[in-house]
Amino acid sequence: MSDQNPVFIPGPTNIPDRLRHAMLVQTRDHRAPDFVETLAPVLEDTKRVFGTATGRVITFPASGTGGWEAAISNTLSPGDTVLVARYGMFSHRWIDMCERHGLDVQIIECEWGTGAPAARFEAALSADKARKIKAVLVTHNETATGVKSDIAAVRAAMDAASHPALLMVDCVSSLASMPFEMDAWGVDIAVAGSQKGFMLATGMVILGVSQKALDHMESAKLPRTFFDFRDMMNSNAKGGFPYTPPLQLIYGMRESLKMLFEEGLDNVYARHTRLAEGVRAATRAWGLDLVAQSPDLYSDTVSAIYVPKGFDSNALTDRAFTAYGLSFGIGLGQMNGRAFRIGHLGMLTDVMVLSGLAGIEMAMADLNYPIRLGSGVAAAQEHFRASRPAILKSAA
Amino acid sequence: MSDQNPVFIPGPTNIPDRLRHAMLVQTRDHRAPDFVETLAPVLEDTKRVFGTATGRVITFPASGTGGWEAAISNTLSPGDTVLVARYGMFSHRWIDMCERHGLDVQIIECEWGTGAPAARFEAALSADKARKIKAVLVTHNETATGVKSDIAAVRAAMDAASHPALLMVDCVSSLASMPFEMDAWGVDIAVAGSQKGFMLATGMVILGVSQKALDHMESAKLPRTFFDFRDMMNSNAKGGFPYTPPLQLIYGMRESLKMLFEEGLDNVYARHTRLAEGVRAATRAWGLDLVAQSPDLYSDTVSAIYVPKGFDSNALTDRAFTAYGLSFGIGLGQMNGRAFRIGHLGMLTDVMVLSGLAGIEMAMADLNYPIRLGSGVAAAQEHFRASRPAILKSAA
Amino acid sequence: MSDQNPVFIPGPTNIPDRLRHAMLVQTRDHRAPDFVETLAPVLEDTKRVFGTATGRVITFPASGTGGWEAAISNTLSPGDTVLVARYGMFSHRWIDMCERHGLDVQIIECEWGTGAPAARFEAALSADKARKIKAVLVTHNETATGVKSDIAAVRAAMDAASHPALLMVDCVSSLASMPFEMDAWGVDIAVAGSQKGFMLATGMVILGVSQKALDHMESAKLPRTFFDFRDMMNSNAKGGFPYTPPLQLIYGMRESLKMLFEEGLDNVYARHTRLAEGVRAATRAWGLDLVAQSPDLYSDTVSAIYVPKGFDSNALTDRAFTAYGLSFGIGLGQMNGRAFRIGHLGMLTDVMVLSGLAGIEMAMADLNYPIRLGSGVAAAQEHFRASRPAILKSAA
Amino acid sequence: MSDQNPVFIPGPTNIPDRLRHAMLVQTRDHRAPDFVETLAPVLEDTKRVFGTATGRVITFPASGTGGWEAAISNTLSPGDTVLVARYGMFSHRWIDMCERHGLDVQIIECEWGTGAPAARFEAALSADKARKIKAVLVTHNETATGVKSDIAAVRAAMDAASHPALLMVDCVSSLASMPFEMDAWGVDIAVAGSQKGFMLATGMVILGVSQKALDHMESAKLPRTFFDFRDMMNSNAKGGFPYTPPLQLIYGMRESLKMLFEEGLDNVYARHTRLAEGVRAATRAWGLDLVAQSPDLYSDTVSAIYVPKGFDSNALTDRAFTAYGLSFGIGLGQMNGRAFRIGHLGMLTDVMVLSGLAGIEMAMADLNYPIRLGSGVAAAQEHFRASRPAILKSAA
Structure with missing residues (x-):
């Protein structure tokens, strides 16, 4: 899968x-x-x-x-x-x-x-x-x-x-x-x-x-x-x-x-920022915190997200993989068990990112995280709609 | 794209x-x-x-x-x-x-x-x-x-x-x-x-x-x-x-x-039903109607969905394509302008379906449809969670 | 193979x-x-x-x-x-x-x-x-x-x-x-x-x-x-x-x-003629006859070649396939058993053609055809050398 | 090419x-x-x-x-x-x-x-x-x-x-x-x-x-x-x-x-020996010498072959590449200019090897080497025919 x-x-x-x-x-x-x-x-x-x-x-x-x-x-x-x-x-x-x-x-x-x-x-x-x-x-x-x-x-x-x-x-x-x-x-x-x-x-x-x-x-x-x-x-x-x-x-x-x-390096960077902002909007909607301590430190290629106290981030990434066929980054080193990571770099689209958010939400809900299904997706959708590039070309 | x-x-x-x-x-x-x-x-x-x-x-x-x-x-x-x-x-x-x-x-x-x-x-x-x-x-x-x-x-x-x-x-x-x-x-x-x-x-x-x-x-x-x-x-x-x-x-x-x-024909059929039910749950959450007049007629491979009165389904599928790089079926024949179609057949996963639902929701919102962002996604997520097969194998 | x-x-x-x-x-x-x-x-x-x-x-x-x-x-x-x-x-x-x-x-x-x-x-x-x-x-x-x-x-x-x-x-x-x-x-x-x-x-x-x-x-x-x-x-x-x-x-x-x-249609045609001439040179060297009755009729994409009297062309194409992993055209209709065919169209190179000639020669020898090993290859090599385009570009 | x-x-x-x-x-x-x-x-x-x-x-x-x-x-x-x-x-x-x-x-x-x-x-x-x-x-x-x-x-x-x-x-x-x-x-x-x-x-x-x-x-x-x-x-x-x-x-x-x-390691080795013997038969037919000084030293994966005195092996490999689109190994180190190499390892067939031999022969002839066109090919063909495995299976 x-x-x-x-x-x-x-x-x-x-x-x-x-x-x-x-x-x-x-x-x-x-x-x-x-x-x-x-x-x-x-x-x-x-x-x-x-x-x-x-x-x-x-x-x-x-x-x-x-x-x-x-x-x-x-x-x-x-x-x-x-x-x-x-x-x-x-x-x-x-x-x-x-x-x-x-x-x-x-x-x-x-x-x-x-x-x-x-x-x-x-x-x-x-x-x-x-x-x-x-x-x-x-x-x-x-x-x-x-x-x-x-x-x-x-x-x-x-x-x-x-x-x-x-x-x-x-x-x-x-x-x-x-x-x-x-x-x-x-x-x-x-x-x-x-x-x-x-x-x-x-x-x-x-x-x-x-x-x-x-x-x-x-x-x-x-x-x-x-x-x-x-x-x-x-x-x-x-x-x-x-x-x-x-x-x-x-x-x-x-x-x-x-x-x-062809895309233009500046457009590539802007696309990464935009997708990352969508993930961060979802994180806020879930009421979760980024490991990065302030906005100036936020990476546009990967978000490390703390799971709520009392939850195990490894159980979450395992669930996402076994139940929904989705791979997220586990918490590394001292973050193991405490945070999971969403990679959002390379050739991604809005809807690809949304599919990841939708999937991790299901895994969170399965594990009784205090989040509302669809909330993170909706926050990201809102951001993607608002920030949509004026013209969208096919990648023929 | x-x-x-x-x-x-x-x-x-x-x-x-x-x-x-x-x-x-x-x-x-x-x-x-x-x-x-x-x-x-x-x-x-x-x-x-x-x-x-x-x-x-x-x-x-x-x-x-x-x-x-x-x-x-x-x-x-x-x-x-x-x-x-x-x-x-x-x-x-x-x-x-x-x-x-x-x-x-x-x-x-x-x-x-x-x-x-x-x-x-x-x-x-x-x-x-x-x-x-x-x-x-x-x-x-x-x-x-x-x-x-x-x-x-x-x-x-x-x-x-x-x-x-x-x-x-x-x-x-x-x-x-x-x-x-x-x-x-x-x-x-x-x-x-x-x-x-x-x-x-x-x-x-x-x-x-x-x-x-x-x-x-x-x-x-x-x-x-x-x-x-x-x-x-x-x-x-x-x-x-x-x-x-x-x-x-x-x-x-x-x-x-x-x-x-390898998957088993019965499992293939069951998977199609499950994904189709997710799409139908989203449709209900949006408050929209299927063209199919009764549940016994619902297709498990494609859903034709009426847009609300006063909206043009072609504008919706165009928007999904140009703004989000997503292709949906247009309304054919007498349904042209009145309904759009979501194909949900072949080798799809839960999160692929969710990505389509998330995308069409954004297009609907862009066109001022009376729907709430994330609502269809959440309904489908709920269905997918509840109906998840007990064991999920990798497709190595 | x-x-x-x-x-x-x-x-x-x-x-x-x-x-x-x-x-x-x-x-x-x-x-x-x-x-x-x-x-x-x-x-x-x-x-x-x-x-x-x-x-x-x-x-x-x-x-x-x-x-x-x-x-x-x-x-x-x-x-x-x-x-x-x-x-x-x-x-x-x-x-x-x-x-x-x-x-x-x-x-x-x-x-x-x-x-x-x-x-x-x-x-x-x-x-x-x-x-x-x-x-x-x-x-x-x-x-x-x-x-x-x-x-x-x-x-x-x-x-x-x-x-x-x-x-x-x-x-x-x-x-x-x-x-x-x-x-x-x-x-x-x-x-x-x-x-x-x-x-x-x-x-x-x-x-x-x-x-x-x-x-x-x-x-x-x-x-x-x-x-x-x-x-x-x-x-x-x-x-x-x-x-x-x-x-x-x-x-x-x-x-x-x-x-x-990119190659130029005229160059494409000339390449086909050149490769076909190589095959015809080999045919002459083997002492075999083309089915086409005169040079003005010779096809530049396929050569149908009579096997000598007393030989079965199907045995030859079978041998080439089973012994050397090479597929040639069988004789069709009234030519079945009497002629085999060498296709020399599409994206072929000199040495690809030579590999086919070398292979069919081995099959002929295995079946005791009155030909000398290497003779057809040599005739084609001579033609290819003499007619080599002045400049050869890589097909990067 | x-x-x-x-x-x-x-x-x-x-x-x-x-x-x-x-x-x-x-x-x-x-x-x-x-x-x-x-x-x-x-x-x-x-x-x-x-x-x-x-x-x-x-x-x-x-x-x-x-x-x-x-x-x-x-x-x-x-x-x-x-x-x-x-x-x-x-x-x-x-x-x-x-x-x-x-x-x-x-x-x-x-x-x-x-x-x-x-x-x-x-x-x-x-x-x-x-x-x-x-x-x-x-x-x-x-x-x-x-x-x-x-x-x-x-x-x-x-x-x-x-x-x-x-x-x-x-x-x-x-x-x-x-x-x-x-x-x-x-x-x-x-x-x-x-x-x-x-x-x-x-x-x-x-x-x-x-x-x-x-x-x-x-x-x-x-x-x-x-x-x-x-x-x-x-x-x-x-x-x-x-x-x-x-x-x-x-x-x-x-x-x-x-x-x-699937092929069997012993069959893989035997195939390499057989193809290498074909190349060595061609080398003998051309009247050229291997760099390897005695049969017990002959490699079954690559043959380094001395060019005749007065010839430059780099000119030969260049010619093969530019005129016939074929890549051979150049002479390395003290062999540079004096020998060229034919790699015959990996997934090769008889006729692939013959295509290489036919190509290098053309290049040799173009440079006036004292060899007869088709002679190396014929020697290899003879070896391949004689040593053909009894049964040849398709690599479906």
């Missing part, structure tokens, strides 16, 4: 037919001119999505976690200090990776539901007179809590402290769905993936890398081969990969970029 | 991925053993869906209209009398075809919203002392009005009149979605199509034919070649077609039958 | 991925604007392939046989005389259809391996002082014998006799593969199909119809509904079909036309 | 439709029961292909190179010594990776065209009294030279030296195409990929890991997170991945295993 209903996990997202078909491509010779002519424009066009003119795009056949590893291992050496704020599962995991790679991780502990603490970053960086901190690591969109952080504010904090550290950003669950301005925000490495805003299958991690980050490649002592920027850039320059490329995903990426540019 | 949202027209229906992939088959030699081994079981297994052990299944690469033409041209001769009741657009079109083929059509005019009038059939047949009537033509499920007729009652009427006419039934929009009992009901020719309950692309008309009907083949004088039962049966017996077969649809049909039998 | 090797039957042809994916389209509402905007240009663009500016294109969800039935039933009345030359299985079948529809068929019997006998047509038409002959029926490319007829010569014969009969041409296995000039040749109805030069699945018959043919619609007395030109044209004018259209095939047709026009 | 012709690169291989369709699966929730029930049997069944009952299978979303990195980083520490023989590009690259990861690489230089030197391994291991060598790294099938090494002999050498080092084997281009016996050969880590014998898209590296190798996980000091065995095994035990899994490839893998087991 899960093939018929959309998924409402915060990625991988529902793959539009157009992209499924693009990825159906039969094996071609990745050393032949076809491929060479395909790869270069894909890398170039992806820069627009990252918001960079001066950086470059590097991709590996891996998941987002591999992208984090590429980010640190190409720029840092064992013993280097990195500054990270922990406010969710994904920032937590990145910290864990840094520790395993022998980095000295200076952690700013934050309450889950909050975002990147620019002021505390500034204080920590200002205190670092010896400039031991080599990189600041930030999760743009914390998928576990549905919190979007203000990267521009982090950059401002770094600038205020006149600190030369690299700024690395995890934008796996935000890129191509929410505005991202790598150049304007002074981001040095941004890590994204094929399976979220790009609406493709999992299997390609996509990085935006600044020249400043590239300048660290030779001095970085962390060992790497599969994720080595140098090998990849050298091969890319000749039109290839240092090993077998993920051909189907690259053709998929070409088509994904076409779709994004 | 229409590729992402389900369609709610009463056919062609949403094609499950499993069947789309089955129809992706590359060209094979239709004279090779592969094909021979594929076709025979498909024809045999389809008999179960028609509810016939004694009849046979004949298929042509055409639409349902072609099946009607096959039915009459293989059994009747110019000047033959047929008895038909007109209570909707599809019964009307069949009448028109008979007239064009030089048949003498004895029409029983009925109000739209009613079904096959067994008593009036009996009267007409009893009055036909000369046995001029060669066939009684009945539309099992009138797609224009959402009315299901009682074929067993028509058969009882024919038997009561001891009339030897053939009984021909259009079950295009009912077969494989609602119970059909060709043998039990004494149906001589039943006409179905690939694009409704079989969930495939349009392009194959599928007929169940009794031995009694086959006995008329040689004497029937209406000209036909493409639709000739004899050529088809002769070729089928050797494993082929008298011309190029619709290979992709036949492979699709094989997989469709597997899906139907 | 047949999914991996190309088929070498004279249609349906190997479907390029690009068209298979185009036909994967999910169900859309055929009454919605999307479809309306799709259908009209498809019909219009198809005119270029027929070589007509003044005629129109009409399509039905059926096979080529249905197209023949549409051609005669929309223009003729029972008892009308038609003039046909019989020189193969397909001309034979069309004759049979005319007879079943009550037409008076004046047959010119020709030896199989010859084409349309322009001089004998002229004689027959000149002798028809009463102008009883209403139509001349010609098979452009006789798939059973691999013979291409000269339609311009038939038109010249008709003109020489100043005869007003309609000229109907079966171009099922030639259109979109070999030049066809409906206007220049004065063809009134041309019948083609989706599954040959258009490289699609079977299921759509495509007719080019002149205004002169359309002028016969009202007076034509043969009964028809499914295949009625008037209903179809009326519905097409409003953007639809009189019944459920074969949506997937129409989207496929749109993409097929794009492919044909 | 490359979509129509098979590719003859030594991987990625031509993907059968059945597997392309399996990988078309829409996004599902990788934390839902569906996925859990899918992953475990896939991992378990893959053990059969590795030939291990006691080891386990670990997979990462990456290419083969990533698998090498996983192999060393989960078992070794900086400064550890590894023993490797260099006899081709892939053994060379693995050496390079080890050096970059701070390992002390003891290299046995061998002539390209030879395989793993068991005797020299034994000498080196016997000389290592201090047991500094922690691992022996061997490339089972050197894709650059078309050389298959005798892993059992390497194991025997290790045993003869009573050396406790781990035995790591790259079987990327051999597994699922040529026999591999992990348990019998005492292999500790075997590295394979999705895109060769498994006939899938690139993107999943698949490792067979012995308990002995797993025992090194905790002590191994090379940093890793993405490729950490422990995280993966812990997550797999709960039915998931430590990050987003490559869902489409896992569903593809499930179907690939079905295909392999």
Whole structure:
């Protein structure tokens, strides 16, 4: 049944037919001119999505976690200090990776539901007179809590402290769905993936890398081969990969970029905001609270929602799946049992979102949540009606 | 956008991925053993869906209209009398075809919203002392009005009149979605199509034919070649077609039958009833009326719903399409402007149906219908919750 | 195995991925604007392939046989005389259809391996002082014998006799593969199909119809509904079909036309000639004879090849299938057992053709044919090398 | 054009439709029961292909190179010594990776065209009294030279030296195409990929890991997170991945295993041998030499073939691609310009192989190679005929 209903996990997202078909491509010779002519424009066009003119795009056949590893291992050496704020599962995991790679991780502990603490970053960086901190690591969109952080504010904090550290950003669950301005925000490495805003299958991690980050490649002592920027850039320059490329995903990426540019990136972002507002309207109608603590933190790609006291969010997501064939995100880490998540990113429509809201409402009612059937749907309907784009084109 | 949202027209229906992939088959030699081994079981297994052990299944690469033409041209001769009741657009079109083929059509005019009038059939047949009537033509499920007729009652009427006419039934929009009992009901020719309950692309008309009907083949004088039962049966017996077969649809049909039998025909019918009841609950919640005049006539595959006086149903379906990317059936014939239709057949889930209800509600609200947003959805949710099957399996 | 090797039957042809994916389209509402905007240009663009500016294109969800039935039933009345030359299985079948529809068929019997006998047509038409002959029926490319007829010569014969009969041409296995000039040749109805030069699945018959043919619609007395030109044209004018259209095939047709026009029709024809010449070079190298009696008759889409005396062509095609997974056309009608056929139409490459030649050579050797392994392949290779287009582009 | 012709690169291989369709699966929730029930049997069944009952299978979303990195980083520490023989590009690259990861690489230089030197391994291991060598790294099938090494002999050498080092084997281009016996050969880590014998898209590296190798996980000091065995095994035990899994490839893998087991692994290997023998017969007929120096070294998945003195192998592969749309493997490393490669692994048929041979022959002739057109094809045909399996079943 899960093939018929959309998924409402915060990625991988529902793959539009157009992209499924693009990825159906039969094996071609990745050393032949076809491929060479395909790869270069894909890398170039992806820069627009990252918001960079001066950086470059590097991709590996891996998941987002591999992208984090590429980010640190190409720029840092064992013993280097990195500054990270922990406010969710994904920032937590990145910290864990840094520790395993022998980095000295200076952690700013934050309450889950909050975002990147620019002021505390500034204080920590200002205190670092010896400039031991080599990189600041930030999760743009914390998928576990549905919190979007203000990267521009982090950059401002770094600038205020006149600190030369690299700024690395995890934008796996935000890129191509929410505005991202790598150049304007002074981001040095941004890590994204094929399976979220790009609406493709999992299997390609996509990085935006600044020249400043590239300048660290030779001095970085962390060992790497599969994720080595140098090998990849050298091969890319000749039109290839240092090993077998993920051909189907690259053709998929070409088509994904076409779709994004046809719709217009600003329209893509506006659509995500609009759908997210619908979900938030439903949440209010149910009388439930978001994990994100204030409107400026609300993510437009995923909403983490507290269940009422005395209820178990895992029972809710289980019910939705077993009774109605619907997949929602479970609560991760300290949110397990306390919150569930609705993914609303990628190629969704109003009525797809409404179907998810209608389904979770039924599951809530089955479990005797104090909500009224149809109330969340009605609130979202009201929002969708009021905010409907003037002209609606078919996606032929 | 229409590729992402389900369609709610009463056919062609949403094609499950499993069947789309089955129809992706590359060209094979239709004279090779592969094909021979594929076709025979498909024809045999389809008999179960028609509810016939004694009849046979004949298929042509055409639409349902072609099946009607096959039915009459293989059994009747110019000047033959047929008895038909007109209570909707599809019964009307069949009448028109008979007239064009030089048949003498004895029409029983009925109000739209009613079904096959067994008593009036009996009267007409009893009055036909000369046995001029060669066939009684009945539309099992009138797609224009959402009315299901009682074929067993028509058969009882024919038997009561001891009339030897053939009984021909259009079950295009009912077969494989609602119970059909060709043998039990004494149906001589039943006409179905690939694009409704079989969930495939349009392009194959599928007929169940009794031995009694086959006995008329040689004497029937209406000209036909493409639709000739004899050529088809002769070729089928050797494993082929008298011309190029619709290979992709036949492979699709094989997989469709597997899906139907895996779910179980009774479960398929029960699922259609349950979803239809949800739509009817929503209709009541909106304060709207079905075109079908009484519960015994309610179709489980399509609901035709009157819009309130003063409203134009075409404006409603247009709004749903242009504003929300949703396709519903327009009002046909005398219902044009007065009623819209919700198709709820084929491979649908609860939440897919809810998405359609939520969408049409928004369109109604946009046009100032006197309905409350979320009310229809809530009524359907309530029904779906109450009637949820105990165990829900994944469709892996 | 047949999914991996190309088929070498004279249609349906190997479907390029690009068209298979185009036909994967999910169900859309055929009454919605999307479809309306799709259908009209498809019909219009198809005119270029027929070589007509003044005629129109009409399509039905059926096979080529249905197209023949549409051609005669929309223009003729029972008892009308038609003039046909019989020189193969397909001309034979069309004759049979005319007879079943009550037409008076004046047959010119020709030896199989010859084409349309322009001089004998002229004689027959000149002798028809009463102008009883209403139509001349010609098979452009006789798939059973691999013979291409000269339609311009038939038109010249008709003109020489100043005869007003309609000229109907079966171009099922030639259109979109070999030049066809409906206007220049004065063809009134041309019948083609989706599954040959258009490289699609079977299921759509495509007719080019002149205004002169359309002028016969009202007076034509043969009964028809499914295949009625008037209903179809009326519905097409409003953007639809009189019944459920074969949506997937129409989207496929749109993409097929794009492919044909991208390659250029002249290039498509030249490619077919070049590949056919390769097959004929192989045939000569094997010391075998074509059924087509002279080079001017050689078809560029299918070659029918006599097996040596004492050999059974069915054993050969069986061997190729069972031993090497290759499908070739069997000998039809009086050629059964005496000739086999190699289809070389649609989207084929040099090396695909060579694979077929290599395979049939192995089967011949297995059956002790007096041929040398590799000899046919080498002759075709020599031709392909010598005639290679200067520039070869990838079909990205 | 490359979509129509098979590719003859030594991987990625031509993907059968059945597997392309399996990988078309829409996004599902990788934390839902569906996925859990899918992953475990896939991992378990893959053990059969590795030939291990006691080891386990670990997979990462990456290419083969990533698998090498996983192999060393989960078992070794900086400064550890590894023993490797260099006899081709892939053994060379693995050496390079080890050096970059701070390992002390003891290299046995061998002539390209030879395989793993068991005797020299034994000498080196016997000389290592201090047991500094922690691992022996061997490339089972050197894709650059078309050389298959005798892993059992390497194991025997290790045993003869009573050396406790781990035995790591790259079987990327051999597994699922040529026999591999992990348990019998005492292999500790075997590295394979999705895109060769498994006939899938690139993107999943698949490792067979012995308990002995797993025992090194905790002590191994090379940093890793993405490729950490422990995280993966812990997550797999709960039915998931430590990050987003490559869902489409896992569903593809499930179907690939079905295909392999349906054919039977022994039949799969025999088919590869038979096709490879055909290519070698053609090579002899052309008067060319294999890079592999003796028959016991011949790979059944790829043949590297020297071009005659004075010719440039790159010109040949370019010609084949630009003139005939065929992709062959170029000469890698010291073979660049001197040899080209024919990949003959994955789902190929006799006639597909013949099409490649016919194509490269044309390219050779175009470049004035001293070969006779059709000669290689004929030699392969002769072999294929003689070795044809008694019964050939369709791959319905």
